[in-house]
Amino acid sequence: MRYEILGPPRITDGKTHSTINARKVEIVLSVLLIRAGHVVSLEQLMQEVWGEDLPRRATAGLHVYISQLRKFLKASSTASSRVETRAPGYVLHKGDDEIDAELFPRLVGTGRAFLRQKQHDMAVPCLEKALALWRGPALGHSGGGPAANGPIIDGFSTWLAECRLECQEMLAECQLHLGHHREAVGMLYALIAENPMREAFYRQLMLALYRSERRADALKVYQSVRQTLNDEMGLEPGRPLQALQRAILAGDKSLLVTPPVASGR
Structure with a gap:
């Protein structure tokens, strides 16, 4: 069985998905999963559920949510996890159950190691498998606001989002190195739309377009990032982007690399 929190929280057993309809119980489960195997204090749980606006009977309310969570886990007959009361709060023992947010960084780490060894063809499936775990914002929470x-x-959630961006950046880097620049273009346009301040994606898109015989489009991307950075932060693009723009203007043939032969390992 797997707990899935790379998106709205749910429990998956094969093709069967179970969700908690009560938002506060869902928050309690999410916090206990994040700290699986470690005690989370009553004060920490109450802050996650209510923030600074604690109701009068917050402790009693929290006990009710824990009771509801235990019933929910018990109803999932294949679940090996349990919630233990341990001073000064509670701890979730996940047993043999998986948590997708633990699997994700392991896959990213494996992909990163292959990338550092320049085994790009080996890194790609790891990074793709890691990204396939995501179903939306982590814990169904996009951050900010009420x-x-x-x-x-x-x-x-912030740490997971940054790890996901690193994974996407590494995957694009692998695709460019392997000569899959045409396939990378659409993905990079989408990533820029979601992350307009991340210069690495603009650099990768410019390179992908240039290698796809779309030199003018690559230069338009530079103008776009320059305007975005100037309007939002009063900044100019960083040196890597400036150097790439000059190289594209000069028709630098060294940017047109021949894709390597896959190692087959």
């Missing part, structure tokens, strides 16, 4: 959670969920 729906924002406490520091545990917010901090974990």
Whole structure:
């Protein structure tokens, strides 16, 4: 069985998916999963559920949510996890159950190791498998606004989002190195739309377009990032982007690399 929190929280057993309809119980489960195997204090749980606006009977309310969570886990007959009361709060023992947010960084780490060894063809399936775990914002929480959670969920969601961006960047780098520049173009346009301040994606898109015989489009991308950075931050593009723009203007043939032969390992 797998707990899936790389998107709206749910429990998956084969093709069967179970969700918790009560938002506060869902928050409690999310926090306990983030800290699986470690005690989460009552004060920490209450801050995640209610923030600074604690109701009078917050402790009693939290006990009710824990009871509901235990019933939910018990109803999932294949679940090996359990919630233990341990001072000063509670701890979730996941047993043999998986958590997708633990699997994701392991896959990213494996892909990163292959990339450092210049085994790009081996890195791609690891990175693609890692990204395929995502179904939306982590914990169904996009951050900010009145729906924002406490520091545990917010901090974990931010870390996961950054790890996902690194994974996407590494995957694009692998595709460019392997000569899959035409396939990378659409993905990079989408990534820029979602992350307009991340210069690495603009650099990769410019290179992908240039290698796809779309020199003018590559230069338009530079003008786009320059305007975005100037309007939002009063900044000019960084040196890597400036150097790439000059190389494209000069028709630098060294940018047109021949894709390597896959190692087949």
